[in-house]
Amino acid sequence: MAIWNETVAVTAMTVKSLPQRIWVAIVTLIAIAIVVTVMMAVLAMAAGFDKTVAGAGGVDTAIIMRAGSQAELNSGLSSEQINLLAEAPGIVRVGNQPQASPELYVIVDGIKKSTGLSVNLPLRGMNPIGVELRKDVVISEGRMFETGKNELVVGRAARQQFAGFDPGSTVQFGKTTWQVVGIFEAGGSVFESELWADAKVVQSLYNRGNSYQSVRALLDGPDAIQKIEAYAGNDPRLNISVQTEADYFSQLSKPLVSFINGVGYPLAIVMALGALAGALNAMYTSVAARQREIVTLRAIGFGGFSTFVGIMVEALVLAFAGTLLGVMVTYIFFDGLTASTLGQTFTQIVFDFSVTPELVVQAGVLALAIGLIGGFFPALRAARLPVVDAFRNV
Amino acid sequence: MNNLKLIWKNAARKKLRLFLTVFSIFTAFLIYGVLGGFQSSLDEGIDIASGANRLVTVHKVSFIQPLPYSYVNKVRSMDGVADVTYAVWFGGYYQNPQQILAVFAVDPESYLRLYSELVIPEDARKTFFSDRRALLVGKKMADRFGWEKGQQVPIQSNIWTNQEGSQTWEFTVAGIFEANDPKIDTSYLLFPYEYLNEGRQFGQDSVGWLVVGTESPDINTQVADAIDLEFANASTQTKTDTEKAFNQAFIEQFGDIGLIVASVTGAAFFTILLIAGNTMMLAIRERTSEIAVLKTLGFGNGKIFTQVILESVLVTLLGAVPAMALAGLFLKGASAAMAGILPAMFINTGMLVKSAGIMLLLALVTGIIPAWKAMNINVVTALGRR
Structure with a gap:
């Protein structure tokens, strides 16, 4: 003591x-x-x-790209491949509609606000189904783009960091002029760094014809990835890789x-x-x-x-x-x-x-x-x- | 006792304290040397690697969009243009998808004309001009993978599928190239454009970007503007800039990360120096009465001032010089081990001058106050304090 x-x-x-x-x-x-x-x-x-x-990727969503492409930017999928993939097993179907979204992923130039320097920004082209598939996406200002129009919706983070993306303003990429019609939030994930527009408009701007770069698909169970792989393995036209979105983003x-x-x-x-x-x-x-x-x-x-x-x-x-x-x-x-x-x-x-x-x-x-x-x-x-x-x- | 010996005796009177002070200075300069060396190598690398009279022309919307092949000859015939070459990004990887390589499909003759800083053995040059599967390997990449002349190397592309429907393209190493300045990065591979263009399933007769040699660096701006104007009304518009600006813009896109690491470690560097400096000042303050004794013995004010300053200089150099040497060795090792991921890294002259300046500043700042005090010690008060 x-x-x-x-x-x-x-x-x-x-x-x-x-x-x-x-x-x-x-x-x-x-x-x-x-x-x-x-x-x-x-x-x-x-x-x-x-x-x-x-944190952006879900385990119940698959991302399908051309084999060996590693990132959406490098990938390319023809319209034939997209149609074949729509028939694939393992993908959730609502009515007759497969819950799969073919998308484009290209780069446009932007200006970073803090430095005034030119930077590469991702522009994602998608159809309405793409938005439906991402359940945590909400339009926080303005509205969603309309199909067939040069309209952009901009991620919350992209608007904050890069110049000229306030709703109502117009942006120029090359020769085309785009109207910013809305701002979206996506739970703070990497999607908020992106610009989204109608797939068909992006295809024509980038001379992509009817081709896409990736397909996002809602999986119907834990073995769905294997089902899609087996399906693609039986069809020589489908030279693809399938992984969960979670795996893709963590890589x-x-x-x-x-x-x-x-x-x-x-x-x-x-x-x-x-x-x-x-x-x-x-x-x-x-x-x-x-x-x-x-x-x-x-x-x-x-x-x-x-x-x-x-x-x-x-x-x-x-x-x-x-x-x-x-x-x-x-x-x-x-x-x-x-x-x-x-x-x-x-x-x-x-x-x-x-x-x-x-x-x-x-x-x-x-x-x-x-x-x-x-x-x-x-x-x-x-x-x-x-x-x-x-x-x-x- | 001569002066130097006295200074050393004073500095080393408490061995442990000296060791600890020197060690903390050492760590501060080690951090500064490695991170600062990395940063300045990047900057200098861009400087040397970018030809003064080379321009880069890319698609206006973004550099990933191809340009039509016809642009090569259109630009070649323009005023002020001395030479034109073109390249395509192959998106190559070796063995596994994480092992990404910088591989470019280029037009052999015009590319080597414009990049005359590359040093290539004559036989390798000949093979490169005649064999379309020839692969020119940068020295750093050859060292990294142990590739030798004549070896078959399969490289996969994450972009291009060949006619067999495969992502794997076969090459034969034609030779190994170096640059006429060791600071120029050589961690990339070159192969003839024709092999890619005839083999690929889509994108035929398009190129990734043009490299334009102007007749003189003075007309760079005019030529760049003229090229962009030439295609202003075409379906594919262009954006032309100097090679240096193009490279810089790319590096700067990493932006915030570099800035944050730099400012945080800068703060840390100066704090460690502050702490070390504080100890050094303390060490001299403790000796007030001894200095009074020296003065009594007849040491002049100037001599005492110089001695105290020199002691600071000595302690600083003991820590900082080995740290900078180690940082240099570390950078060299790291850039060899990670060729292709990290650029050529070294501590350049600018860094050496800067670090010498900081050493001197540290020694003066920590030395000058105690030296001034020591010089002005009143012998009677100092000795009478006891």
Whole structure:
């Protein structure tokens, strides 16, 4: 019990005397806060991108493209193939109507508002069924495009990031003029970075004849993908690949996400090492500054253990406060921050930074490790200070 | 005791503290060197790789749309145009779909005329001009995949289907090319346009983009405008820009990600330096009474000032110089290991100058206040403080 009381007393004394060593404390705190902020900011970018792209796909929807094309942009499906696919098993039918949407995916030029630079934007051509299939899509302003007209509906994120997409305005792509008639929302997914228009109009603008690039189809069960594959395997005209939309989008988001993580984690570790060196220095300085106080305690009978715990607590309190500060800064400045970058399909993807609970835990663990190691060695030194020598040196 | 020895003795009086300070400076410059080197390599890479008199002409709606083949000869006959070549993006990948390669179908003779910075063995050049399945491999790609001259290489395309209905196209490595400047990226592959054009199932007689050589960089703008005007009323309109602007625009599309990483790490860099600087200042402040003793012994003000500054310089260099060296090695290794994904990376002269400037600034900022204080120490007060 004595050791408990001693420890509590020393710890209280340490924490209370912190303001006297305010600069040392601030340096440690800031070092830790910066590590936490940098790590979380970079990784929140990866998490946000992943959420936007990989989160866009459903497991009950298939995306069908030409075999080996990997992305809608590269794919091409003839009208014959589209008609064959409409007969495929595994696709939900309402009445006689297969719930399948043939679509086009092309690139148009836009201007990014924040930089004024020209960027590639995805333009998706689809028939009314395409909108029906995406159940989470709502028109938040204006109306849907009409078939046969040069009309666009613009994703919420695209309108926010790129210039000239307010409802009622007109846009020029090459020789054709388009009317923006509405804004749609799609649950924050990657679709909100797109422009949508009538498939037939896009076909004629891009000289695509009657061809499409992909088919989205509602699947009627867990084995539907196999059914469609088997059906296509029996018909040499159907040189296609089928995958769930969820698989397709997670494969699209993977390269960038692993690139950012590949930069983010090593960066965080190197920074943490640098900050650890700073924290160790600060804590040693702090022990040196309190040398007289520490040896006095030891001289009047306090044990080395309570001294050790006292210093450790100081380091951990600072680490905890640094984490808190870092997390707060990241939340305020980075959570929900909207950015856009070039995705796997050569088009802009708009996404929001996302500070996830896992990130907070990871950053907290790293900060705690800095606190523990940064406190341990100085605490050990304090606990071992030989009383007589220390008095002599003071 | 000479000056240098005294400075070193002072800096190293607390070995652990010196080590920790040097180490945190080391980490800061390591981060700066790697990320800054990456960024500046990208910029410089674009600069050197882009010919001063080369223009790129693409479809006005977007660069993925093809141009009719007839545009090649129309542009060639225009005023101010010295040469024209064309290329098509093959959408190639090797072995698995994730292993994407930059492969271009080009017109062999005019392409090599316009890209005269490429260094190609004579026999490889001959094969490239005569054999339509010839594949010219950039040095970095040859190193990455271990490809050798004469080897058969199947490359798949995620865009083009050949007459056999397959996505796989067979090539024979004709040779390996390098560039006359090691900073120019060579992580791509070239093969004759004819092979693609005769083999593909759709898109015959169209090209992806034109590369136009002007007679002089001074008339780039006029020629670019003239080309776009020429096709202004055609069904396919064009957009022409200098090669540099074209490449830059593409890189800049990654935009926000680079900017955010750069600003966040920039902040981190300076914070670590702040922390290290704080320790360095503290280390000198502790020695007030010793400096008073030196002064009593007859050390002049100027000498004391210089000594303290030099101590800061020494500590900074000890951390920063090895860090920049390691960053350089790391970049070299990374760009070799990830040829085709990352560009040629190196720490260029600009980066070296900048980092030297930051080192000097750090040393001065952390040294000058304590040095000033040390210089103005009043011997009586300092020694009497005890």
